[in-house]
Amino acid sequence: MNKSNKILAFLILVSIIAIPATVFAQTATSTALSPTGFEDFCNTKDGLASCIQKIYLLSLGLGAIVALLMIVLAGYSYMTAGGNAPQVEAAKDSIASAFIGLIIIFVAFILLSLINPDLVRFRDFRKFSLPPIEIKK
DSSP: OOHHHHHHHHHHHHHHHHHHHHHTTSOGGGOSOOOOSOTTTTOTTTOHHHHHHHHHHHHHHHHHHHHHHHHHHHHHHHHTOTTOHHHHHHHHHHHHHHHHHHHHHHHHHHHHHHHOGGGTSOOOGGGOOOOOOOOOO
């Protein structure tokens, strides 16, 4: 074995011994998680309908943010193309696709609101009850 292999073997051996020792470095007093603010996002007090509505609106917002990020990245690619025709065309296609995605997101929300506002405002499911099931022997 040459010197570099011996050093590598030594480092691997030390890491095998040292890594498990660092796992036990945490004390037992820090087991509670600190609040993040998302504890009340979908809690049991509001019900399933409220949780679905929050997730729906959050996904609309995230979709818009992703589309805007794609527009920015495609704009950067367009600016740095330097006359490279395929890169310019790819950037233009990305910008067009992102705008189409934004339009689809907002038109879908507006159409659902115009057709029936209850489609974007979910009601509480606890108000509805199912009839009991009778089992005959």
